[in-house]
Amino acid sequence: EAQVTQNPRYLITVTGKKLTVTCSQNMNHEYMSWYRQDPGLGLRQIYYSMNVEVTDKGDVPEGYKVSRKEKRNFPLILESPSPNQTSLYFCASSFLPAGANVLTFGAGSRLTVL
């Protein structure tokens, strides 16, 4: 089954404790992206990648890092989480160009930072 898999789905952590949210897709998509969803703000893009070793900042990249060492994986790293990073996170992928193709989304990862 074609899908985007995110882990963990739920996580509660404390300020400053490094964490990684994994994202993996099995559709051979070039494009992958991370979004955060907050009430009333829709989805805001954190980082995106157009292919292996090609990543770029989205609209809200502060406090996050990403890497794209393999085509299928695009982990999101929070080096020192803060409470304002409490949010619902989605990973998505598509063929290029991203604007003309359908995004396939993961089920979401709900993160709480205390």
Place this chain on the structure above:
Amino acid sequence: AQSVTQLDSHVSVSEGTPVLLRCNYSSSYSPSLFWYVQHPNKGLQLLLKYTSAATLVKGINGFEAEFKKSETSFHLTKPSAHMSDAAEYFCVVSDLKGEGTSYDKVIFGPGTSLSVIP
């Protein structure tokens, strides 16, 4: 630059009555437009997309949307609401800048929450 406005943050309809979710956009080029749906505790799923073919686009579950360039609108409609339609709906715009651009920024609207009353 692109932007998306969803005119209603919340819409409530009775089961069996029509649904109208409004979306206006701004775009400098030829836009691609999408509607995605998010059911509670789920990821987002494509409802329909417009990419400069027919202006009336049919999607899944009886939804459709009409692209009106003169009004810069892409409103989502359904003739008869079902309880299972209760969800969050996102209008999405992206500019296609032409050959040589492999990535086009994708902008999400803030979402409209649809409630369906039995």
